[in-house]
Amino acid sequence: MVLYADHIKATDDDATIRGCFSTGPSIRNTGLNFLSEFVATFVLVFTLASIPGDAGASGVSWVLVYGVIVACGASFGGLTGYAMNAARDAAPRLAYQLLAPNKGNKDPDWAYGWIPVAAPICGAIAASLLWMAVFA
Helix, strand or coil: CCCCHHHHCCCCHHHHHCCCCCCCCCCCCCHHHHHHHHHHHHHHHHHHHHCCCCHHCCHHHHHHHHHHHHHHHHHHHHCCCCCCCCHHHHHHHHHHHHHCCCCCCCCCCCCHCCCCHHHHHHHHHHHHHHHHHHCC
């Protein structure tokens, strides 16, 4: 909160202030926003689970993990932000609600906030189930 204090004082737009803490869609469409987060997390989890366990001995796995995360963020991040992790959005959104100074109409946008929490959980579960069905 201290790092953003000057930004928050200089800005009257609630969405801009909220954007320092949590993600939001470029275009609000609940179904497509959910699908975007679901697919991003599905690809992330399925791909990371498919990296061979012995790749870590050479350090290759760290490069692959970084590459997958960056690729998913670059591919899906423009639509809804870069959540792909329920904790990445829920905790900062809650912090915004509790800590941001009330400059009029403070809205943490919980109407959208459930999507970056529920969709990554569902995407991770689906990716895990498919990986176990194919490789286990």
